[in-house]
Amino acid sequence: MKKVRTADDSILTDEFLRQLMNVGEVDLLVGLPTHNNSSTIGPIVATIQAGLLAFFPRDRAVIINVDGGSQDGTRQLVLNAAIDDARGSKISALRTLPVISTQYAGSPARGTALRSILAAAELLGAKACMVVSPESTQIQTDWLTKLLGPVYAREFDLVLPTYSRHRFDGILLTNLLYPMTRALYGLRIREPYALDFAFSGSLGSQFLSQNPWQDETARAGSETYFTLHAIAAQSRICQSFLGNREHVERRASDLVPALRQTVGALFSSLGPNMALWKSRAESKRITTTGPEREFTLEPLRVNRKRLREMFSTGVGELESVFQSILSPPTLEELRRIAGLDEAEFRYPAELWVKTIYEFAAAYQKSVISRDHILQALAPLFRGRAFTFLLENRNGSADTVENNIETLCLEFEREKPYLLEIWNGRE
Amino acid sequence: MTVALQPAGDIWYKRSIIYQVHVRTFFDSNGDGIGDFQGLDQKMDYLQELGINAIWLMPFFPSPLRDDGYDIADYYSVHSSYGTLEDFKKFLASAHQRSIKVIIEMVLNHTSDQHPWFQQSRSSLENPRRDWYVWSDTDTGYPKAGINFRDTELSNWAWDPVSKSYYWHRFFSHQPDLNYDNPAIREEMWNVMKFWLELGVDGFRLDAVPYLVEREGTNCENLPETHAVIKELRQKLDQHFPGKMLLAEANQWPAELRPYFGDGDEFHMAFHFPLMPRMFMGVKLEDRKPITEILQQTPEIPQSCQWCLFLRNHDELTLEMLTDMERSYMNDSYAQEQTMRLNLGIRRRLAPLLENDRRRIELMNGMLLSLPGTPSIYYGDEIGMGDNINLGDRNGVRTPMQWSGGWNAGFSTADPEKLYAPLIHDPVYGYPAVNVTSQKRTQHSLLNWMARILAVRKSTDVFGCGSIEFLYPANHRILAYVRQLGTETILVVNNLSNAAQAVELDLRRHKGNILIEMFGRTIFPRIGELPYLLTFGPYQFYWFRLRRI
Numbered sequence: 001m002k003k004v005r006t007a008d009d010s011i012l013t014d015e016f017l018r019q020l021m022n023v024g025e026v027d028l029l030v031g032l033p034t035h036n037n038s039s040t041i042g043p044i045v046a047t048i049q050a051g052l053l054a055f056f057p058r059d060r061a062v063i064i065n066v067d068g069g070s071q072d073g074t075r076q077l078v079l080n081a082a083i084d085d086a087r088g089s090k091i092s093a094l095r096t097l098p099v100i101s102t103q104y105a106g107s108p109a110r111g112t113a114l115r116s117i118l119a120a121a122e123l124l125g126a127k128a129c130m131v132v133s134p135e136s137t138q139i140q141t142d143w144l145t146k147l148l149g150p151v152y153a154r155e156f157d158l159v160l161p162t163y164s165r166h167r168f169d170g171i172l173l174t175n176l177l178y179p180m181t182r183a184l185y186g187l188r189i190r191e192p193y194a195l196d197f198a199f200s201g202s203l204g205s206q207f208l209s210q211n212p213w214q215d216e217t218a219r220a221g222s223e224t225y226f227t228l229h230a231i232a233a234q235s236r237i238c239q240s241f242l243g244n245r246e247h248v249e250r251r252a253s254d255l256v257p258a259l260r261q262t263v264g265a266l267f268s269s270l271g272p273n274m275a276l277w278k279s280r281a282e283s284k285r286i287t288t289t290g291p292e293r294e295f296t297l298e299p300l301r302v303n304r305k306r307l308r309e310m311f312s313t314g315v316g317e318l319e320s321v322f323q324s325i326l327s328p329p330t331l332e333e334l335r336r337i338a339g340l341d342e343a344e345f346r347y348p349a350e351l352w353v354k355t356i357y358e359f360a361a362a363y364q365k366s367v368i369s370r371d372h373i374l375q376a377l378a379p380l381f382r383g384r385a386f387t388f389l390l391e392n393r394n395g396s397a398d399t400v401e402n403n404i405e406t407l408c409l410e411f412e413r414e415k416p417y418l419l420e421i422w423n424g425r426e
Numbered sequence: 427m428t429v430a431l432q433p434a435g436d437i438w439y440k441r442s443i444i445y446q447v448h449v450r451t452f453f454d455s456n457g458d459g460i461g462d463f464q465g466l467d468q469k470m471d472y473l474q475e476l477g478i479n480a481i482w483l484m485p486f487f488p489s490p491l492r493d494d495g496y497d498i499a500d501y502y503s504v505h506s507s508y509g510t511l512e513d514f515k516k517f518l519a520s521a522h523q524r525s526i527k528v529i530i531e532m533v534l535n536h537t538s539d540q541h542p543w544f545q546q547s548r549s550s551l552e553n554p555r556r557d558w559y560v561w562s563d564t565d566t567g568y569p570k571a572g573i574n575f576r577d578t579e580l581s582n583w584a585w586d587p588v589s590k591s592y593y594w595h596r597f598f599s600h601q602p603d604l605n606y607d608n609p610a611i612r613e614e615m616w617n618v619m620k621f622w623l624e625l626g627v628d629g630f631r632l633d634a635v636p637y638l639v640e641r642e643g644t645n646c647e648n649l650p651e652t653h654a655v656i657k658e659l660r661q662k663l664d665q666h667f668p669g670k671m672l673l674a675e676a677n678q679w680p681a682e683l684r685p686y687f688g689d690g691d692e693f694h695m696a697f698h699f700p701l702m703p704r705m706f707m708g709v710k711l712e713d714r715k716p717i718t719e720i721l722q723q724t725p726e727i728p729q730s731c732q733w734c735l736f737l738r739n740h741d742e743l744t745l746e747m748l749t750d751m752e753r754s755y756m757n758d759s760y761a762q763e764q765t766m767r768l769n770l771g772i773r774r775r776l777a778p779l780l781e782n783d784r785r786r787i788e789l790m791n792g793m794l795l796s797l798p799g800t801p802s803i804y805y806g807d808e809i810g811m812g813d814n815i816n817l818g819d820r821n822g823v824r825t826p827m828q829w830s831g832g833w834n835a836g837f838s839t840a841d842p843e844k845l846y847a848p849l850i851h852d853p854v855y856g857y858p859a860v861n862v863t864s865q866k867r868t869q870h871s872l873l874n875w876m877a878r879i880l881a882v883r884k885s886t887d888v889f890g891c892g893s894i895e896f897l898y899p900a901n902h903r904i905l906a907y908v909r910q911l912g913t914e915t916i917l918v919v920n921n922l923s924n925a926a927q928a929v930e931l932d933l934r935r936h937k938g939n940i941l942i943e944m945f946g947r948t949i950f951p952r953i954g955e956l957p958y959l960l961t962f963g964p965y966q967f968y969w970f971r972l973r974r975i
Contacts, residue, residue, distance in 0.1 A: 021928060022900035024712075058755055060712075085718040086898030094755055095713040096902040 011112070011119055016102035020123050023098045028052065028061040028148060029126035033113030035068035037134035038077055044139050045081040048132060049097060051144030053083075056152075057094050062124065065101035066116040068108025074134075075101040110261070111219030114226065118208040126201045128152040131223075133195035138246050146240035146289065147198035156287075157203040157235035160227065162190045163245035164294035167392055167400045168302060171385045172255075174404050176356060177224075177262055183411035184270070184418075185231045186280035190239060190293055193224045193262040203235055217370070220257070221265030228269040232276055241290025255381065259374045267363040267370075270422075278419060283412060295397040307386040308345055312338040314379020321376045325362040327421070330354050334380070347380075347387040349410045355380055356411075357418040364422065436669040438480075438527060439629065439695055440732045440890045443795075443880055444802040445478035446739055448494070449486045449508045450846055451805060452827050454837055459844035461826070461837070463504070463513035467520045472862065476808060476873075477880030480527040482631055482673075484740055486514070490540050490600075494740070494824065495531075496633060497538035497601050501618040507846075518626050527628040529673060534615055535634040536601040544602050548589045558611055559602045560594035560640060571596070571646040577769050596637045596646075606638045606655050616662055623663075629671030629694075632656075635686065636676045648682055656692045671695065673734055677746055680724040690728035698724070698733040698799060700747035703756055705737070705793055706779065707748075709786060709965075710759045712923040714905035716752075718896055721797070732890070733799035737790055738807055741820055742771030743779070765815050775823050777810035782854060784810075785965035788875065789920060792967045795883045796909065796918045798894045808876040809865050812855020817847065825850055828857040835861060882944050882969065888916050897931055904929040904962070908936075915972040917941065921962035930957035941970040 012020070030048050034041060045063065052061045065078040082099035083089045104112050114131065121129045128151035132139065143161075150156040173193065181192045207229050212218035218225045230237055270277065285292075315322070315338040322331050333351050340346075363373050392400045453465030463486075473481065485495030486508045495505070504511050521528050537544055546555040565583035573579050574597055583592040584599035593602045604611050619630060639651040656672075663670055674686045674696035686693045701724075704716035727733070743760070745753045753770065760779050761772040772779070780786040787810060794801045806827055814822040825847050829836030835849050835857035842849070850856050865871035883889050892911035899906055903923040909916045915936065921927045933939075933953045941950035950970065960968070 018930075019900070022902075024901065024903055024923065024927070025925065057751060058711075083715075084898070084902060085715045085722070085896075088722070092749060092751070094707075094716075094751060095711045096715045098902065 011104070011115055012123075013102060013105070016100075016116070016120075017123075019100040019102065020120055023062050023100060023124060025060065025125045026062045027059040027127050028056055028152065029117070029121045029124060029129040030061070030063045030144075030148075031114075031117030031120070031129060031131045032063065032065045032078060032134060033068075033110055033117070033131070034065055034070060034074045034078070034134045035108040036070045036072045036074060038070070038072040038074045040137050041074050041134050042077045042080075044132065044134065044136060045078050045099075047139045047141055048144065049081040049083070049091075051141035052097060053091065053093055054141050055145040055149070059152075060095070061097060062126075063097070063099040064117060064120050065099070066113040066120075067101060067103045068113065069103055075103070109219055111213060111222035111225075114222040115208070115213055118204045121201055122205045122208060126204075127154075128198060128200060129204055130198040131196065136196050136245075138244055139196070140243060143196065143242050146242060147196065150238055150240070150289075151198050151200050154200075155236070156238045157200045158227065158230040158237045159198040160189060160191050160194045160237065160239050161196050161242045162239045162288065162290070162292055163242055164291075164296060165245050167295040167297060167395070167397065168389060169245070171388055172258060172262065172381065175352070175384055175388055175407060176381070177266060179353075179404070179408040179411040180266060180356060180360075181228075181231075182283045182408055183415050184277040184280065185228075185273075186277075186283045187231060187237065188283050188285050188292075189227065189231075189237065192227045192266075193221075194227065195223060196242065197223070197227075199226070199230070203230055203233070206233060215268065217260065217264040217268045221261040221268075224262050224265035225269070228265065228273070232269070232273045238287040238289070239292065241288065241292075241294075244296075255378050256375050259377055259381070260371070263377065264370070264374050267360050267374075270360060271364050274422070283408075293401065295400050297397060302389055304386050304389050305342060307382040307389075308342055311347075311379050311383030311386065314376075314382070318376050318379065321368065321372065324367045325373060325376060326355065326358050330358055337383070345383075345386065346390070347383045349407050350414070352384045352387075352407075353410045353414045354417065357414060358421060360418065361421045437730060437732075437891070438669075439671045439673075439800060441884075441887060442480040442527060442800050442890070443478045443883065444480045444482050444529065444734070444800060445473055445476070445805065446482045446484070446736075446802050447805040448484040448740065448824060450495075451824055452837075453829070454826075454840065457839040458507070459838050459840035460507045460846045462507065463509040463517045467513075467517040470517075470520050470524055470526070473526065474524045475877065477877050477884065478803065479525060479884070480529060480628070481521060482529040482802065483531060485531045485533060490538055492538070492600050493598055494820070496533050497536075497540075497598070498533050499538045499540045499542075502621055515625060522626065528626075529629040529631055529671070530622060530627050531633060532619060532622075532630040533633040534604070535637050536595060536597060536603045539600045539602055547602075548586050548593075551589065557608050558605055560605050561589070562592045562594070565592045568594070568640050568642060568644075568646050570644060571640070575769060594640060596634065603637065603640075606651070612655060612658060616659060619659065619663070620666070623667045623670060627670075629673060631673040631675060632693075633675050635674045635693075636678060648676075648678065648685065653685060653688065653692060656686065657688060660688075660692055673697070677744055679747060680720070684725045684727065687727045687731040690730045694730065695732045695734045695800060697802075698735055699744060701733075701797070702736060703743060703745055703748055703752075705790060706743070706760060707752060707756060708905070709780075709790065709922050710755075712903050714902055714920075714922060717793075717905060718898075721894075721896070734802055735794055735797060735799040736802040736804070737794050738776045738779075738804045738823070739802070740804065740824060742768045742773040744769075744771040746770045763815070768820065773813070773815065773820050773822055775811055775813040776804070776807045777855065777860075778812050782810065782812075783965075784872065785963075787872065788879075789922070789965040789967055791876065791879060792918075792969070793905070793920055795879060796889055796916075796969060797907075798889075798892070798909070800890060801883075803876075808873055809862055810855070810860055810872045812850045812852060812860065814848065814850055821847060828861040830861050830863040831858040836863065878945065885944075886914060886916065886971075887911055888914050892916070897933075899929045899931055901927060901929045903927050906931060915939070916944070917970040917972060918967070919960060919962075919970075920967040921965060924964050926964060927962045929960050929962070931960065933958045936972055939972040939974050942973055944969040944971055 083093045083097040128148045130148050147159045150159050182188050450461045452461045453469050454461050455464035487498045488500040488505050489495045546553050547559045636647040639649045640646040671694045674693040677699045704720045707716040761767045826837040865873035888909045888911040892909040895908045897906040905920040940952045
């Protein structure tokens with residue numbers, strides 16, 4: 001593999017810096033973190049290009065690909081979207097649209113990619129920046145204006161997406177991230193872990209200067225960290241509805257990394273921001289363009305039985321770990337439901353919320369390795385997912401939304417419990 | 427890249443720097459408030475010192491002046507306000523004495539409706555000159571032809587109450603089009619040109635060339651029949667007056683302009699209209715793309731031919747050769763006030779367009795003088811004159827030349843009320859602030875800078891006759907090109923940005939050469955294998971002579 005050269009303590013390679021010098025100051029920056037995404041990246045970058053030309057034809061924009069060492073030609077596919085006079089183009093454009101690509105040092109990591117994008121945005125003086133996931137195959141040109149627009153108009157510092165999702169897509173989001181973030185920080189952010197989002201250059205610089213990159217959790221869950229930083233900094237946050245987000249099948253082994261990236265970041269944020277979340281008594285809506293959420297209802301095959309089995313097995317196998325994390329009543333209740341057969345099994349909202357809050361407090365206290373705590377959450381989440389799937393098996397979109405709302409209210413209602421155990425443990 | 431060789435024949439027009447002036451605007455010798463040929467003659471030393479070597483005179487013929495002289499009522503004389511034919515001859519001799527060529531305007535397409543030819547033509551259907559103009563019983567012919575002055579005219583046909591029929595006009599309705607299908611007209615217009623050539627003029631700027639002939643079912647522009655008319659005139663010119671030059675005014679895309687050069691048997695020169703707004707666009711966008719793209723689309727022309735480049739002229743800054751998106755950008759960037767806009771253009775002078783930013787004015791002139799072609803400088807722009815958008819039509823850019831801070835800007839001894847147009851008085855561009863006298867006394871004035879850069883331009887034939895090769899450095903704010911003629915090579919690098927820039931140029935092809943900056947004769951490092959690094963201040967540009975020593 002080609003060795004990547006950087007100055008001693010710089011995230012920017014010499015080559016990347018040279019490319020940035022050539023781009024110069026920009027108004028808009030679109031960052032594309034990639035790693036072997038050749039199967040999806042071509043249409044995505046073409047849509048970004050078309051969106052920039054359609055909605056920001058006069059503005060100085062750049063597309064920056066930050067790659068983790070692709071071996072499948074991803075970078076070249078991105079570079080093809082450039083509009084410049086040397087290559088010629090059939091596309092009518094007022095100005096050059098530079099596209100640059102860099103490979104960052106180290107192993108592929110979204111945090112490193114985001115850090116590179118933020119560093120580039122600061123150097124180029126970008127006023128509005130957007131990050132697009134290389135998996136966002138459903139991207140439309142209007143995403144550019146929906147996400148970048150409110151930032152570029154200086155109305156908001158962070159624009160997060162909302163989507164039309166399948167009712168069973170993003171169960172971690174609907175059963176943990178959204179309700180807990182909402183309950184603690186008081187803002188009803190539907191996608192606190194967003195892979196497509198936009199932010200102001202000043203917010204990006206602020207986050208960059210926090211230098212959270214030393215923390216493994218922050219590196220893994222940089223997007224969540226970023227959102228939480230914006231909340232803590234009391235930045236102006238809004239949501240834009242982007243339309244359909246396709247359901248992506250996840251493997252069981254994806255869960256723990258996902259927990260690290262999202263729940264880990266959320267839990268990590270609680271310590272430094274305690275004063276903030278402690279003072280927030282209720283949640284409020286944030287400005288949203290379009291609907292806050294839509295659900296699609298088409299049938300979806302999910303192996304519920306396997307989820308319950310993994311829950312029961314996990315509760316049994318991790319007994320000693322749970323003893324360090326959970327209160328005896330909570331653990332006892334989990335043991336009880338783990339013994340129920342499939343027809344009777346239910347992981348109720350009250351118990352789920354208590355479980356999560358006790359995990360959060362344990363995480364803060366680092367009663368055991370923080371990563372082990374997150375890993376231990378995996379089987380419990382599967383149990384909760386089983387219940388969510390069951391409760392909403394025949395539910396309409398409204399029913400699903402009502403059930404999520406009920407869970408959110410439960411998180412809000414139980415917030416004093418978190419404070420109690422948080423303080424108690426301290 | 428093809429290295430251009432010195433073309434054979436008398437190609438003075440390729441080496442020229444043209445100064446465009448209207449006699450009326452330059453200097454009033456007799457105190458009547460209107461510039462005249464004797465006044466122009468008195469200012470020839472100024473033009474010689476400036477360093478121009480060709481003058482393009484706007485129409486000076488008898489005319490009702492409803493279109494600033496482009497409505498000619500007599501092709502064989504001089505408007506009485508500007509002097510006499512004798513005055514013209516004296517001016518011509520004076521110019522030639524200073525090796526300054528004189529190009530005059532020739533409005534072939536139309537006359538004034540006051541011209542005796544039109545008066546006779548409209549007088550009766552049987553008049554021998556009836557067929558000298560384009561008449562019709564209806565106003566429905568040639569529906570595909572566009573209207574040029576769409577802010578003023580609703581149709582290209584106008585009703586003539588005298589002959590009770592419609593006549594064709596592509597410009598103002600008081601400017602009926604001549605009928606070039608009539609051999610008598612073609613003969614008569616050649617006689618007109620011959621008259622002036624025999625007096626000694628060196629060339630003609632032929633106005634509104636694409637519109638000479640009309641054909642049903644077409645847009646009546648650039649028709650083969652029009653080219654045939656041009657070819658016929660050129661043939662006669664070469665036969666009887668070798669070394670004289672024809673310059674085309676045809677506001678067209680480069681590919682459509684190319685036929686006007688023919689095989690070197692139509693025009694010697696043509697204005698490159700699409701380039702001009704893109705130079706302004708490039709500087710505003712801080713991006714070379716508009717400039718390189720239009721020049722990439724510009725076809726090769728015969729070796730004896732030449733593009734004529736300009737930043738501003740007596741008309742509005744035309745935006746016709748732009749897309750809707752580009753036009754909208756230009757209007758929003760350069761003509762925020764509606765009164766600055768006219769037809770499809772912007773009626774402003776160079777300095778106000780560039781917000782009187784000396785660095786941008788220099789950069790734009792630097793590009794004008796180094797891109798392939800013969801540059802044309804509009805009178806007054808060499809001192810950064812302003813405009814008066816409160817005057818109607820294009821008169822705001824045709825105000826009196828500002829010679830001094832004294833009475834009437836030194837233009838005329840008449841009472842100010844008698845001046846053909848009011849002087850510019852505003853605090854920024856008014857004649858007390860912007861005038862020749864004060865700039866002559868200041869070493870670093872725009873006027874003196876212009877004289878220096880014209881001298882540098884004239885120090886080599888590369889700019890006028892050489893080939894061009896664009897470099898495409900990754901920094902798109904930098905416009906860089908290599909001009910070459912024979913063994914002489916010049917590197918031009920322009921920073922289109924308002925901020926300092928660094929650029930790395932791939933000059934390996936010229937490895938071993940040293941760079942000599944042409945204004946200060948400063949020596950820069952020798953070109954090697956590595957990318958050649960240059961840094962620039964805002965809007966800075968370099969002209970380097972490459973020397974292998």
